[in-house]
């Protein structure tokens with residue numbers, strides 16, 4: 001029985017050490033090493049390996065990232081369980097980033113950066129936090145963790161998900177019927193949805209039109225969820241006041257792209273959360289142990305929903 005690490009060698013070395021301690025009975029291989037494919041029961045990768053069909057006894061395919069949209073699900077055999085990365089650092093870093101983003105948009109940091117370019121010393125009015133409504137598209141693990149960190153700031157908090165939710169001190173909207181009502185009461189919109197057929201292009205002109213005038217966008221989901229031209233139009237028309245984007249399409253954003261130099265846009269290079277090898281290895285080891293004990297896996301993907 002063996003585990004195959006199909007990603008960068010540096011993180012692989014950290015995994016190897018952790019596996020030697022945590023699962024000493026499991027053989028460990030890194031991509032490129034000579035391995036009998038029939039031995040591989042568990043595999044971790046960023047994308048679906050081209051030769052996945054070789055691993056006929058594969059039981060679990062782990063994603064090294066928090067999403068699985070980059071996998072070609074059709075080429076993963078039905079019996080293989082697909083598991084996303086759910087490790088403490090991803091959660092902690094996303095909490096930091098969302099707080100940073102909301103405060104950046106709330107306290108006009110993007111406008112002040114532009115003022116600084118012109119050596120302009122000018123204060124802008126800021127509403128009280130209780131008057132700035134913050135809404136999450138997606139109320140999953142990361143959104144709920146970020147919400148807990150935002151609560152002390154007193155922003156009215158809401159979120160929208162597929163299924164009905166109850167979260168203390170959060171206005172919960174769900175389903176298509178409540179989508180517009182959710183948007184109409186959101187001043188800072190945070191996208192933390194997984195990329196699926198249903199969420200591709202969801203941040204588009206009609207969505208922006210439903211947001212109140214002066215609303216702002218914090219996008220931390222996936223680049224293809226955003227219609228970038230529609231965003232630029234909504235910003236240029238003055239309907240939206242600003243956007244902070246951690247994800248774009250494509251990544252990296254090409255030189256000369258209008259988003260790079262837009263005065264109302266702040267871009268970070270997909271760094272909201274980064275998988276840390278020590279905690280990631282612990283998560284994978286714990287999950288393999290759960291699997292062996294017949295327990296439910298953490299981060300198991302529902303392949304019919306795509307997340």
Ligand code: NDP
Nearest residue numbers: 066067138139140141142161162163193194198220272273
């Ligand atoms: P979860 O799977 O825990 O949560 C997803 C949420 O989205 C759920 O609330 C789900 O609703 C909701 N959702 C999905 N599809 C729909 C839909 N069609 N309509 C309404 N709601 C929908 O995911 P996480 O919170 O762990 O992560 C979210 C995403 O964040 C990841 O998939 C990834 O793309 C992105 N991410 C970005 C990072 C970055 O560095 N920028 C780092 C890590 C993740 P329901 O609860 O009803 O199922």
